[in-house]
Amino acid sequence: MKKNDIVIDVDSVSMVFNMSKEKIDSIKEYVIRLAKGRLMYTQFTALTDISFQVARGEVVGLVGLNGSGKSTLLKIIAGVMKPTSGHVEVRGNIAPLIEVGAGFNGNLSGKENIYLNGYLLGFDRKFINEHIDEIIEFSELGEFIDVPLKNYSSGMKSRLGFSIATSVNPKILIVDEVLSVGDFKFQEKCKKRIAEMMDRDTTVLFVSHSIAQVKELCSRCIWLEKGRMVMDGEAKEVCEAYMSK
Numbered sequence: 572m573k574k575n576d577i578v579i580d581v582d583s584v585s586m587v588f589n590m591s592k593e594k595i596d597s598i599k600e601y602v603i604r605l606a607k608g609r610l611m612y613t614q615f616t617a618l619t620d621i622s623f624q625v626a627r628g629e630v631v632g633l634v635g636l637n638g639s640g641k642s643t644l645l646k647i648i649a650g651v652m653k654p655t656s657g658h659v660e661v662r663g664n665i666a667p668l669i670e671v672g673a674g675f676n677g678n679l680s681g682k683e684n685i686y687l688n689g690y691l692l693g694f695d696r697k698f699i700n701e702h703i704d705e706i707i708e709f710s711e712l713g714e715f716i717d718v719p720l721k722n723y724s725s726g727m728k729s730r731l732g733f734s735i736a737t738s739v740n741p742k743i744l745i746v747d748e749v750l751s752v753g754d755f756k757f758q759e760k761c762k763k764r765i766a767e768m769m770d771r772d773t774t775v776l777f778v779s780h781s782i783a784q785v786k787e788l789c790s791r792c793i794w795l796e797k798g799r800m801v802m803d804g805e806a807k808e809v810c811e812a813y814m815s816k
């Protein structure tokens with residue numbers, strides 16, 4: 572990997588969450604214990620010493636059971652969370668498709684949410700005005716675009732989120748399980764758009780329930796187990812090793 576081709580550099584990243592040990596039923600009890608310094612925490616290590624680099628244009632899948640740390644790692648790369656130790660360097664704008672509805676407001680219409688979400692992703696009004704028709708068309712929401720988002724299904728929200736995030740032509744695209752919602756036809760359309768982005772040298776980090784999808788879209792794959800990296804290599808090989816475990 573040539574040094575100036577590296578767009579994501581994850582260096583010895585660990586993530587430890589503090590979780591309250593006891594079940595505390597009221598805020599009052601919480602405040603009292605906090606004041607007395609008697610809040611007990613148990614620590615949970617979600618990621619342990621993860622290092623890898625991604626070159627421009629690579630499409631990297633992340634596989635692992637639920638709770639293996641995939642979303643935590645993607646959030647750290649996207650800058651949503653800071654790691655407990657280690658660091659991450661990213662070159663270029665990221666379009667993070669992390670959770671359905673992150674950056675959305677249920678009381679606003681789909682169209683208003685395009686502006687809201689667009690600003691959060693760093694686009695200005697002029698850019699959004701130029702792209703809004705295309706975003707709405709791709710989302711296939713039709714007249715629902717003027718309905719408050721709280722009336723959308725999760726599939727509809729993810730269609731909108733995907734349409735916004737991929738309209739920018741980002742240097743790096745993060746897709747965390749958002750393709751598993753929505754109907755088959757829309758999934759195909761999203762896959763096609765990701766494939767187009769790959770052709771334009773976009774770097775993609777991809778998590779999906781469907782190993783078939785990972786195999787189909789990714790060139791490389793990283794396998795996480797309980798927050799540790801088990802394998803990093805050619806997508807087909809890693810997926811097969813993971814499946815036969």
Ligand SMILES: Nc1ncnc2c1ncn2[C@@H]1O[C@H](COP(=O)(O)OP(=O)(O)O)[C@@H](O)[C@H]1O
Binds near residue numbers: 588615636637639643
């Ligand atoms: N904010 C948080 N506080 C405490 N634990 C968390 C938090 N976020 C994630 N975890 C824990 O970290 C582990 C990894 O979660 P996650 O990264 O979501 O895994 P995956 O995406 O692979 O299913 C899980 O055990 C989860 O419960």
Ligand SMILES: [Mg+2]
Binds near residue numbers: 642747
């Ligand atoms: Mg996850």
